[in-house]
Amino acid sequence: MTRLAYEQILFDIQDGVARITLNRPARLNSFTQRMHAELSQALDVLEAEPGLRGVILTGAGRAFCAGQDLAERQSARDGARRDLSEMLKRWYRPLILRLRALPVPVICLMNGVAAGAGASLVLACDVVVAAGSARFVQAFSQISLLPDAGGTYFLPRLAGQARAMGAVLFGEPVSAQQALDWGLIWQVVPDEALPQTLADLARRLACGPTRAFGAAKQALQASWSNTLAEQIDLEAQWQQSLGYTEDYLEGMRAFAEKRPPAFRGC
Numbered sequence: 001m002t003r004l005a006y007e008q009i010l011f012d013i014q015d016g017v018a019r020i021t022l023n024r025p026a027r028l029n030s031f032t033q034r035m036h037a038e039l040s041q042a043l044d045v046l047e048a049e050p051g052l053r054g055v056i057l058t059g060a061g062r063a064f065c066a067g068q069d070l071a072e073r074q075s076a077r078d079g080a081r082r083d084l085s086e087m088l089k090r091w092y093r094p095l096i097l098r099l100r101a102l103p104v105p106v107i108c109l110m111n112g113v114a115a116g117a118g119a120s121l122v123l124a125c126d127v128v129v130a131a132g133s134a135r136f137v138q139a140f141s142q143i144s145l146l147p148d149a150g151g152t153y154f155l156p157r158l159a160g161q162a163r164a165m166g167a168v169l170f171g172e173p174v175s176a177q178q179a180l181d182w183g184l185i186w187q188v189v190p191d192e193a194l195p196q197t198l199a200d201l202a203r204r205l206a207c208g209p210t211r212a213f214g215a216a217k218q219a220l221q222a223s224w225s226n227t228l229a230e231q232i233d234l235e236a237q238w239q240q241s242l243g244y245t246e247d248y249l250e251g252m253r254a255f256a257e258k259r260p261p262a263f264r265g266c
Helices: 033-047 084-103 118-124 153-160 160-170 176-182 191-207 208-220 228-243 246-257
Strands: 011-015 019-020 053-058 063-065 106-110 113-115 127-129 135-137 187-189
Touching: 011 127, 019 191, 019 228, 033 084, 053 063, 053 191, 063 118, 084 118, 106 191, 113 118, 118 135, 118 153, 127 176, 127 191, 135 176, 153 160, 153 246, 176 187, 187 208, 208 228, 208 246
Parallel strands: 019 053, 053 106, 063 113, 106 127, 113 135, 127 187
Antiparallel strands: 011 019
């Protein structure tokens, strides 16, 4: 398979923590087929990386992601039609599902506006930290479409049906503080604190109990569809597995010795 040179994303792995930066700042990091192909290639690497301990996703410049680059789509002004499901099936569906399936936390550092499919990408991440100036925009109704790339799945589950419906129908921007109040994101930090926040998050992922993080991610995702009894059974299965890890033994030793644990991710 021919490997692409990364042109529309930045991608590296340091100390087991991958950093992916959407890198089309002049176009507000909007999606193109090229960007999708590069993200797919990066996910190939991550899925095969045995020492992976976390992923941080962010955007270059003043936006996180403005959604699909409509310049790649045939103009409808001449009455031409196209099947919009093709892009969703080929690119967005696997992108979202593969991110959700990674066995490590995926943290979004939302540095600016997230619109359309860009907002869906944010909500697909496990933890979201937003800059104070960041905002969500559900702009689909402005071009007579509905949210996609999982937007109609994540929004009502995180924000509730009423807020999700209002955001979708009327497309009014949702500020970072509103998103925090609605339960869409975990934390808001000042814009100038983003670089230090990225470094701190990378350190915490690199030094954390990787298998416990991954188990928590999978269990919390499963809780959306499990019954209470099924969820308790799943917790028991994971605790059984985690109880045999080196990190559990280290955590117990560190607790008894009143020192910080030195987790190795195994």
